[in-house]
Amino acid sequence: MKVLVRQTYNHFAQTNYKMALRSGFFDFQALRDFYRDTVDVMNRDLVMKYIEIQTLILTPIVPHFCEYIWRELLGHDTSVQVQKFPEFNDTIDVMHSMRLNYVRSLLRRIREAELSKVKKKKNNICDIEVGSHIKIIIFIALDFPQWQQECMVLCNELYKTGQLWDMGVVKSKVKGNLGIAMPFIMHLIQRLEAENSSEVFNHLIEYNEASMIHEMELKVMQAPQFLKACALEIVHFRHSDGIVTFGNGDVIPISKAVGKAIPGEPVVTLQRIP
Template identity: 30%
Template sequence: TWPKKEDNRWPKAFRANGHLFLNGEKMSKSTGNFMTLIEAIERFSADGMRLTLADAGDSIEDANFDEQNAEAQLLRLHAFIEWVKEVLDISSSQTINQSANQESNNENDEKKFMDYSDRVFESAINQAIKLTEEAYENMLYKEVLKHGFFQLQNSRDNYRELCTGIEKMNMSLIKRFIEVQTLLLAPICPHVCDYVYQLLYPNKSIMEAKWPIPGKIDQSLIDSCNYLLNSVHYFRNRSKTLTAQQNKKYSEAIIHVARDYPRWQIFVINQLKKIFKENSSFPDNKILSSYFKDRPEIDVKYAKKIMPFVTYCQQLVKEANNNINILDQHLSFNEYEVLLNNQEYIQRSLKLNQLQIKLIHEEDTGCISNLDDVIPGYYTIKFDKLNY
């Protein structure tokens, strides 16, 4: 078809995606389950249609166009537009982030004002750029939306939650998010993204903009933020449960965090590492149970806790793609420092008058009754003093 010198015009790959389902069923005029393209665009808009179709599936199975999902996607786009308008209005009145948005002659000086939540959000934006670009290159459009829209919007919501109270949102970072979000989503929702882009940069079109370049991605920061948010979610649920039981609210709390494993768990970890390296895998749990039974290195009182801990270690290794060294330090961050540095946010979220975060050791037998349950990655929280 092409001249010999133009062989590079051949497609690199072909894709087929069968017929489109509507609300989980085949389209059929006899049953009334059908929708024309014009009807769909008039109801959901062109961008709403494109977004829903991109989210319908990447496999060779028939994609499913769900009307409820389409309505939800349209609302997401509308909410994003309204949020951008609100943020830019606030920016013009200079009421956000007066401290972090101070003028500086040196970009490095300005960088020093970025706090924990800023750095987490910045890494999340950079990660979204990288993962979204990879998904586009592989023509996985559902993955594009996962990384470049849904998770990125979730990162923004997390940042907004962390920045309530004394902390302020970094407006320059928010504008960076808006720009990146529109650029990542533009191939799928060009009309909405061009409109939002012109809100940010009047008289400029997103069609002339370049693809964003990701900066440094600090995975440990992202992991620590997920840990923090999950912890606060657990603390809230724990507080609600106790409040419902007592019909009264607690005003103080103590969080206990462990930096190291107890000695018996360290022994189990070392033995598991030895076994795994010799066999390149873990043997059956029955064999492991017999191996650790009646070991003089482990006190009898821990006998019932051995196999649950072994299972926990096996899960850590599995999640780390069979990297046995993950057992040495499975957390990529210092959980005590993360909780301590965000103590004010935790206290505010739990509506407490006072909050203490204590680092415990194996010798601290008198400070907490369930000391053995506190290991790296697993904390305890004790609520105290009722509000009458």
């Protein structure tokens, strides 16, 4: 929550209300959902603290609704309009936040892959029938595709000159398809809010993806809701090699789907077990 509060404050300071709504509402809601789905019993005090913090950070956008929550639900006597934006005196554990976001994103990817497999197509047939046994395959990229490396070099140069937040300048210097490059560049800018520039632009991931997945293996295997996960395989690959090597020795070219994986953002596929 601390990271999202800081991000939301920075967005407000930059008068970027669209991004403030994203971090203060949508990302906050996603954080709540992740907590709800990964614990047996939610802590009441923590839930009430969550509601209070989100009410405060959304007040500039929806003041009347937040006033109602502040007084009627939380029971405060004074108006939310005279409250200060949430502040935290203790330091934010960036590494813990990054690991949490990684696990949350991975579980979401598994569920999205599952829905894609069990959804019936036009011929009323699905790729994998509900209740089937499956193997979860997680592809971890050890490097970035060439075009993303070029974007990172460009962003690093603009960051040093203070022009990275000028979208007009950024778009004028991007080579290739803006529709593909800009989402990745916005992802880098978002990372800069929580990480050091050296970590972002030097391709550093401050945690071992495979080790973290193994630590959370039970949650990973429990992520599918309509299929039964019975096996897990983690596959490392490099975009620069152009191939993927599986644990059994099989070697295949990098597919378009697998090629979307980058360090810190793996690709998940599900394979039916006969």
